[in-house]
Amino acid sequence: MALSFCYPPPITCRLTAATIRSSHGNGNYTLEASFVRRAADLSDKSSGFTSPHPNFGCVIANPGGNVVGEGYLYAQGTTPAEVQAVEAAGADLCIGATAYLNMEPGDCHGDSTAVSALVQAGIVRVVVGMRHPLQHLRGNAVRALRSQGIRVDVLGEDLQSKAVEEAQKSCHLVNAHLIYRAASRVPFSVLKYAMTLDGKIAASSGHAAWISSKKSRSRVFELRGRSDAIVVGGNTVRKDNPRLTARHGGGHLPMRIVMTQTLDLPEEANLWDISEVSTIVVTQRGARRSFQKYLASKGVEVVEFDMLNPRDVMEYFYDRGYLSILWECGGTLAASAISLGVIHKVFAFVAPKIIGGRNAPSPVGELGMVEMSQALDLSDVSYEQVGPDMLVSGFLQPIPDLTPVIPSMNETSAIDPTVTPYEPNIIFFYKTWDPYGAFSNFSPHPIRMPNGTGDYVSWSSVEHYYQAHKYVGVDNPQAQQYVEEIRSAKSPEEAARMGRLVQRRHPDLVRPDWDSMKIDVMYRALKFKFSIYPHLNSMLLSTAGSILVEASPHDLFWGGGREGEGLNYLGRLLMQLRSEFLGEYSSSSESTILSP
Numbered sequence: 001m002a003l004s005f006c007y008p009p010p011i012t013c014r015l016t017a018a019t020i021r022s023s024h025g026n027g028n029y030t031l032e033a034s035f036v037r038r039a040a041d042l043s044d045k046s047s048g049f050t051s052p053h054p055n056f057g058c059v060i061a062n063p064g065g066n067v068v069g070e071g072y073l074y075a076q077g078t079t080p081a082e083v084q085a086v087e088a089a090g091a092d093l094c095i096g097a098t099a100y101l102n103m104e105p106g107d108c109h110g111d112s113t114a115v116s117a118l119v120q121a122g123i124v125r126v127v128v129g130m131r132h133p134l135q136h137l138r139g140n141a142v143r144a145l146r147s148q149g150i151r152v153d154v155l156g157e158d159l160q161s162k163a164v165e166e167a168q169k170s171c172h173l174v175n176a177h178l179i180y181r182a183a184s185r186v187p188f189s190v191l192k193y194a195m196t197l198d199g200k201i202a203a204s205s206g207h208a209a210w211i212s213s214k215k216s217r218s219r220v221f222e223l224r225g226r227s228d229a230i231v232v233g234g235n236t237v238r239k240d241n242p243r244l245t246a247r248h249g250g251g252h253l254p255m256r257i258v259m260t261q262t263l264d265l266p267e268e269a270n271l272w273d274i275s276e277v278s279t280i281v282v283t284q285r286g287a288r289r290s291f292q293k294y295l296a297s298k299g300v301e302v303v304e305f306d307m308l309n310p311r312d313v314m315e316y317f318y319d320r321g322y323l324s325i326l327w328e329c330g331g332t333l334a335a336s337a338i339s340l341g342v343i344h345k346v347f348a349f350v351a352p353k354i355i356g357g358r359n360a361p362s363p364v365g366e367l368g369m370v371e372m373s374q375a376l377d378l379s380d381v382s383y384e385q386v387g388p389d390m391l392v393s394g395f396l397q398p399i400p401d402l403t404p405v406i407p408s409m410n411e412t413s414a415i416d417p418t419v420t421p422y423e424p425n426i427i428f429f430y431k432t433w434d435p436y437g438a439f440s441n442f443s444p445h446p447i448r449m450p451n452g453t454g455d456y457v458s459w460s461s462v463e464h465y466y467q468a469h470k471y472v473g474v475d476n477p478q479a480q481q482y483v484e485e486i487r488s489a490k491s492p493e494e495a496a497r498m499g500r501l502v503q504r505r506h507p508d509l510v511r512p513d514w515d516s517m518k519i520d521v522m523y524r525a526l527k528f529k530f531s532i533y534p535h536l537n538s539m540l541l542s543t544a545g546s547i548l549v550e551a552s553p554h555d556l557f558w559g560g561g562r563e564g565e566g567l568n569y570l571g572r573l574l575m576q577l578r579s580e581f582l583g584e585y586s587s588s589s590e591s592t593i594l595s596p
């Protein structure tokens with residue numbers, strides 16, 4: 001990172017009446033709105049290539065109304081959009097300029113990186129498309145910027161016009177997943193299907209390959225790449241034997257989820273091949289235990305539910321941190337998911353074909369409606385021709401207006417003083433945008449660590465360092481190449497994906513002492529991270545008295561698991577470091593590292 005930001009940031013520039021007048025333009029804010037829309041478009045650029053995360057874009061324009069810098073968040077744990085835009089513009093051009101953001105920045109790292117970047121660069125005004133949808137972040141950056149003397153205009157609050165409304169809409173659309181998730185406490189769910197012109201998703205025999213064109217199916221790969229997971233029902237597995245991979249050339253591969261009550265599934269199925277991406281089977285408690293064991297032996301995770309239904313399953317995946325889910329199931333499961341209110345958006349590919357067939361399945365099964373007046377109306381509908389097919393998409397539930405529903409944390413505390421932002425005794429952390437997101441190894445804090453020959457090497461995050469060290473010191477040029485590739489991964493999530501994939505595919509390249517060394521590797525990286533960043537050190541010390549738990553439900557070694565079954569080594573190491581920083585460890589015990 002070329003710029004470094006101190007906290008709290010100094011006020012370097014003041015607003016002038018002339019700059020406000022000129023940047024407000026003619027009063028209908030057309031130019032302002034177009035810059036915010038551009039920020040929204042930019043923020044969407046990483047979709048399909050990195051796992052879903054809040055989308056941020058930033059456009060900086062000078063008082064003459066010319067764009068001088070732009071940036072967008074590539075993946076969780078990478079350089080914030082605002083920092084990139086400031087760097088792209090360069091120091092001189094930022095002074096007196098206005099920054100346009102599709103969404104209020106979310107500071108989870110205690111260093112206010114985005115706010116500091118704007119303030120230090122001499123930005124005099126910030127136009128924000130929407131406030132942050134997550135309660136613990138909502139309003140914080142707007143307040144921080146204003147307290148630094150920067151004029152902040154929030155669309156819909158401080159600026160109003162037709163053009164502003166449209167820009168606001170584009171901001172809502174690019175972060176629809178986050179807004180729905182915040183409002184409904186389930187991941188944003190999209191139902192996608194391909195049907196013939198006579199409304200069939202398969203022939204009466206169940207054969208469905210293919211209804212839509214190749215071009216439409218490539219579009220589906222992109223949709224998959226924008227999702228955390230894809231859901232199908234048991235019957236689709238039996239009939240189609242799908243792969244459900246995102247073959248669009250992007251980096252991100254969603255998980256695959258099979259919902260099955262009976263667990264009456266074939267022994268051989270493409271979804272049981274987890275060499276590229278994982279599969280989770282969710283089923284009824286007690287269903288076919290022997291088959292559950294068989295799946296587990298293949299590396300497929302099985303999760304039992306007391307009463308398997310789409311809502312409970314979505315609440316479960318909400319807890320697992322999922323933002324966005326694509327449903328590619330048949331009509332039976334789709335109807336159940338719609339009835340339970342967990343589907344938010346529909347993508348229907350309509351192919352100009354007729355198959356007929358009284359018993360041929362349709363995209364949505366029984367919803368119990370008897371009159372057309374009961375039909376569900378889609379909103380924000382769009383129509384697009386994709387090759388020979390027509391893609392109709394729209395929202396089944398309007399985008400929630402969070403303004404009255406989710407007040408900022410300060411407002412909530414004022415209304416109900418018993419509400420505290422964080423659980424006092426156990427602090428859970430996981431995604432970088434969550435409270436205490438800086439404790440995650442994906443947080444954007446580069447470290448410089450000595451290598452075997454005494455030189456110092458930079459790593460973009462603790463995750464980069466950790467993943468690469470699986471292959472460090474292995475006497476094989478291929479292993480050395482993987483170390484370098486992981487080191488230069490564009491984001492922590494890419495580093496994690498590469499590190500895990502190589503481990504799965506080439507276990508012979510993993511250093512033989514990895515199991516006994518990995519805690520030490522992690523400890524060294526964490527110690528460096530929490531030593532050189534004072535605000536991270538303060539954040540860690542501020543948790544004294546609390547138990548730290550990495551709320552990863554997948555990783556039962558570093559994380560705490562879903563029901564506390566994980567070993568939580570990441571939380572434990574952080575607590576150990578906290579004790580060391582607080583001087584609770586004697587010098588003799590300082591080097592003692594938790595052993596597994």
Ligand SMILES: NC(=O)C1=CN([C@@H]2O[C@H](COP(=O)(O)OP(=O)(O)OC[C@H]3O[C@@H](n4cnc5c(N)ncnc54)[C@H](OP(=O)(O)O)[C@@H]3O)[C@@H](O)[C@H]2O)C=CC1
Pocket residue numbers: 192193194195200201202205206207208211232233234235236237239240259260261262263264308309310328329330331332333334336361
């Ligand atoms: N053209 C297209 O876009 C698509 C077409 N298809 C086609 O659709 C047909 C399959 O349709 P359909 O049988 O509806 O598909 P699904 O397999 O998607 O859904 C039904 C199955 O879901 C499981 N399930 C688990 N929980 C529930 C629940 N609460 N409610 C309902 N189902 C639940 C059951 O599996 P179990 O029986 O194992 O317990 C059930 O049989 C196939 O011919 C396939 O080719 C499928 C997807 C997309």
Ligand SMILES: Nc1c(N[C@@H]2O[C@H](COP(=O)(O)O)[C@@H](O)[C@H]2O)[nH]c(=O)[nH]c1=O
Pocket residue numbers: 193194208209210211212216217220232236240241242243244245328329349
């Ligand atoms: N038949 C049909 C679709 N079917 C969906 O795609 C799945 C197969 O995915 P994969 O194995 O990865 O190619 C299948 O199980 C079902 O969910 N999708 C479409 O876009 N168009 C089509 O015509």
